[in-house]
Amino acid sequence: MQVKETQNEGLKRGYQFTLPAAELAATVDAKLKEAQPEIEMKGFRKGKVPMAMLKKQFGPRILGEAMQDAIDGALRQHLQDSGDRPATQPKVEMENGDGWKEGDDVVVNVSYEALPAIPEVDLGGLKLEKLTVPAEESAITEALENLAKSAQNFEDRRKGSKAKDGDQVVIDFKGFVDGEAFEGGAAEDYPLVLGSNSFIPGFEAQLVGAKVEDEVKVEVTFPEEYGAPHLAGKDAVFDCTVKAVKAPKPAEIDDELAKKFGAEDLDALKTQIAERLEREYAGAARAILKRSLLDQLDERVKFDLPQSLVEAEAAQIAHQLWHEDNPEVHDHDHGSIEPTDEHKKLAERRVRLGLLLAEIGQKAEVTVSDQEMTQAVLQAARQYPGQERAFFEFIQQNQAAQQQLRAPLFEDKVVDHIAGQAEVSEKKVSKEELEKAVEALDEL
Structure with missing residues (x-):
């Protein structure tokens, strides 16, 4: 295999590999001779098939394998000798691929970008600052209050009270599109927290100010990307009956709250929160x-x-x-x-x-x-x-x-x-x- 450099500019490298036809033919003959003792063919005893017949039947495949092996081997040897490390897979193109015929030399152009030499760096000369933050009592208290809020209960508001953002309303509802009720659009005694954005956009806001026994027509439009294609982008009307209006009541910050979150007592929960905060x-x-x-x-x-x-x-x-x-x-x-x-x-x-x-x-x-x-x-x-x-x-x-x-x-x-x-x-x-x-x- 003959190797000629065609480009060496910056990190770009180019080489032309030439595999003489005589070397390729010798490789094919050697492979066929190696396989000959094990080959059987109708009309011939095992190992006695003439070389000409072997070459006719198996030659093209062996030739292709020999070409690929020779090119791969030449590229590996070149990279080993040069010390180059290609940044990406080298580009390999056969120069005379369209017009090549058996008996011609194989000429292959190889190009790639080599990885650069990386200069040494004095790591001891780097100056770094490590910030440390203790878990302050105020942060622990804030976390406890958030946990208490997430574990909150709801209690009935005074009779006649209007629902506010953050309140829970218990409703019966039934939805209609083009005047027809649709599947999955109805429920009874459904607890909905106003402002939770758990319903269709605009639904919850229309229940703010409602009182127990009020009947509210909620008019909304399903989002274009709504999960049910037959409802996506459609206008809908929901007939809602308000059965209860409840105000949020955060849980008490005590041992019972701690147990809800898997801690033995409040002190243990505070320790867990402090450790979590400091990890964050x-x-x-x-x-x-x-x-x-x-x-x-x-x-x-x-x-x-x-x-x-x-x-x-x-x-x-x-x-x-x-x-x-x-x-x-x-x-x-x-x-x-x-x-x-x-x-x-x-x-x-x-x-x-x-x-x-x-x-x-x-x-x-x-x-x-x-x-x-x-x-x-x-x-x-x-x-x-x-x-x-x-x-x-x-x-x-x-x-x-x-x-x-x-x-x-x-x-x-x-x-x-x-x-x-x-x-x-x-x-x-x-x-x-x-x-x-x-x-x-x-x-x-």
């Missing part, structure tokens, strides 16, 4: 530290980037942000989305940091254990209740899906490794200061 604060503080770490790395380390990776990342960013701006579109049956300069700038940062973290992690021998992967799969499976088994099978059979779960685990472990080498100082801040710091992350 620690998670937010880590996100802030990680952003600072990545910002410093991005500022200190510069190197050429494979444009194929940058373009792919920019396209993905543009596509993701487009769907966030158009949440009503759930499929990908839409026109081309052109990345902006801002998308490309963000893509360059992500690719640069991704390559840098991968290099640091590889040199530090950072790995993701099987146990850590199992935990990640279990956590991801919780998003698909009732379909956990199907999700596990999908992950087992899909290397790309496994990589999507492994990548953030690997990145976090590399970040921890870098933080362990950096100069880290602690700073105690309030919950409000932490929240402002987290908000600032979204603004960048």
